[in-house]
Amino acid sequence: MEVGAILNQYKICGIVNLSESKQLTNPLTRYRPVAGLPFCSSYRLIDFPLSNLVSAGVESIGIFMNGQYQSIYDHVLNGSDWDLDSLNGGIFFFDSGTEQINGLIRDDLEAFHNNLEFIEKSRSDFVIIMGSRALCNIDVQAVLRHHLEQKAEITLVYKTISCSAADDRPITCVELDENNRIRKMKSCMLRHDGQSAVNMEIYVMRCSLYAQIVRRFMAWNEVYNLRDAIHQAVRTVKTNGYEYTGYFKNITSIKSYYDAHMDMIEEFNRSALFGGEHQIHTKIKNEVPSYYGKNTAVSNSLIANGCMINGIISHSLLSRNVVIHKESKIVSSIIMEGSVIGEGVYLSNVIMDKENHIQPGSRIIGSADHPVVIEKKSTIYLGS
Incomplete structure (x- = not known):
């Protein structure tokens, strides 16, 4: 049939x-x-x-x-x-x-x-x-x-x-x-x-x-x-x-x-x-394209619209309206909508919920088996 x-x-x-x-x-x-x-x-x-x-x-x-x-x-x-x-x-x-x-x-x-x-x-x-x-x-x-x-x-x-x-x-x-x-x-x-x-x-x-x-x-x-x-x-x-x-x-x-x-x-x-014949739909949000500064380096990553990127992004996923300040490095991490990463921050194996602020100089390191999870609307400073 x-x-x-x-x-x-x-x-x-x-x-x-x-x-x-x-x-x-x-x-x-x-x-x-x-x-x-x-x-x-x-x-x-x-x-x-x-x-x-x-x-x-x-x-x-x-x-x-x-x-x-x-x-x-x-x-x-x-x-x-x-x-x-x-x-x-x-x-x-x-x-x-x-x-x-x-x-x-x-x-x-x-x-x-x-x-x-x-x-x-x-x-x-x-x-x-x-x-x-x-x-x-x-x-x-x-x-x-x-x-x-x-x-x-x-x-x-x-x-x-x-x-x-x-x-x-x-x-x-x-x-x-x-x-x-x-x-x-x-x-x-x-x-x-x-x-x-x-x-x-x-x-x-x-x-x-x-x-x-x-x-x-x-x-x-x-x-x-x-x-x-x-x-x-x-x-x-x-x-x-x-x-x-x-x-x-x-x-x-x-x-x-x-x-x-x-x-x-x-x-x-x-x-x-x-891919394929069956499309996955979502709520439509119109955002400006993401901005990439002159010292930005992005590799093997997915970045949504509306972001401002001035750091290094590797093997990570960024949602809409994320701000990454200069000299910061994001590795194998998930950064959700509206989060702000301060200058000189290092994140590895992190899941960051929405609207977080990570203060300059912070270092947060997890692992693939145990990623660090940061709750929504937190302000974090974890120095080296």
């Missing part, structure tokens, strides 16, 4: 579930959800699920928040930058009702149950569920086609990764049989040799099945969040795996967030994530 025929025959809605633990990405997520994290100088993590859904022709998207609304509201607004401001659908925001205890998510299932009307009013046949941690550019149309061809009840998207390349955090892996059907799911640390199929937490199912799962587990009172409800359902209904082969990074920690940025410096990875 052709992709175009699928889209003509079926209507799809999307759920972006932002009920995601923030514990391991603090302090960057102290005042914002994981989805609000800046990425690659000009984007935010929520841009990727929104763009993936829009590329598949999804017109109605429900964003289930985790209690920190402002950064997502300010960035997404009415969805016009994703062409989601039409009369036929649009973006809808819901409070997921989550409670975070020590950074862990509890009790979001009731919010999904209370807002099943969103699915019903969309008049969709299928729902695509995804979060913001899975950094990828996926052809959702191809996933739906696979779902229909395999006559699956649920399709789960997974990525086969080398264990040696994985972040040292527990994640969910899947085991598949010879027909690519999911046999079981399990938590794994990926410390052994070889490869594992990692659950990307992207699911396709009929809207009727989604509503049935939510209502069933609310009635049984056995699980308390949507993620666990779906994991339980995978064990009992026909679930097929769809292997995603593009660029993928699971943003579960400061290290994985840092590594994903360093990956983007390589053109191959950047093209894999941002």
